[in-house]
Amino acid sequence: MTVSQLAAPWLDHASLLDPVPMMLETGVQRLDDGALLVAVRTDLHGCKGRMLDWWFKFFETTQHIKWWHPVDHVEHRGWDAKWKKGERYYGASIHAVESLAEIPPVAAKLKFHDPIDVFGTSRVNDAFETRSVSAIVAARIGFGDHVQLDENGDPVSGQMLHITRDTDWGCVLRSRFVLGLDRQATDSSVTDAMGLALMRHCYTEFTFLSRFLPSLYFGEHANAEPVPLPW
Template structure:
């Protein structure tokens, strides 16, 4: 568990709080050059449980192009640990994405329990007091030959998406930490990549929010019935 300023917070558990933080949208580097990208997106009509379900649903290139029609290029598949409609924890996905005018690159994400990143008691309290309604966390690797640790987690970076349900839907607080596998991230990882990732993340979840509720109810996700408009 990280407790220093690596994620541009004094303690990573601050991200579980509903109050505004010093960095909600932008980029920042730590003393070692690691790059934090922070994004805040309002997802109208969506709830945290819908976002978590989405990661158990999408499985084709068409699906990820719904998610971001411009930047998402190819879905190369989930591994055998993915369970459609049930679970994405422990599963890995391969995909190809671009970031605006930055050319497409292959990526591998291995999804993790939120407690791998946060203090377990503080995470439990955040869920109980409804500061957190959903979490999607992963280790990230880039390129065709991804560096991984002994547990099979990519070493290039980490990602988290945390939702807090609101009257209008939910607020999504996203964080990326990049450059961990680089010898000189401040030189090898330009700010432009962080800024374009910030824009990419905001756009993809804005796109997602426009169709996710209908898809969620249409698929009878979690056996929920759609509320009648009239």
């Protein structure tokens, strides 16, 4: 369902571009306006940011998302025409069905954005040039069978960010979700329990992903990179 008002502006997520420790690396926090912030840190051993960015240009089937989370991911209902395999996902929307830990399966819609929409050109360029960041995945998100979209096709209820920083052993992934941006502060439909379930879901899916992504990335000859041999 399309609504006349635009989705709320992106929150100030600039601290995610700085590798120093944050007050909330993993946890759930209720914001002043009643929205719910969910923070997750996941260490992805053997992975690099470029692999995560590539993954969003690769996966396109229910089998693929079940690799990602064999328990919670139920169905991939397809990308729209703006997605092109191996080339782009900015501006594209996806439909899927997934559980959030003990919360039963629910439909979800995400529309992906260029990170510049969130942080601005100079901040994004500086973060990559200083290697504080190696990948940024940004999307507007909504859950349910009747996700409200603005006139640009953006879900109005939520925001999602996945930001990596490469390390010697792989990369650190910081994930942020903001839920309930279309709700009043007195509306309890986005509960703390939902936030905790999403936190567990996110940590689990990216831990699963880290176990096979490097092999898949090199097996698919992503970015035409030479394959590093272990012997």
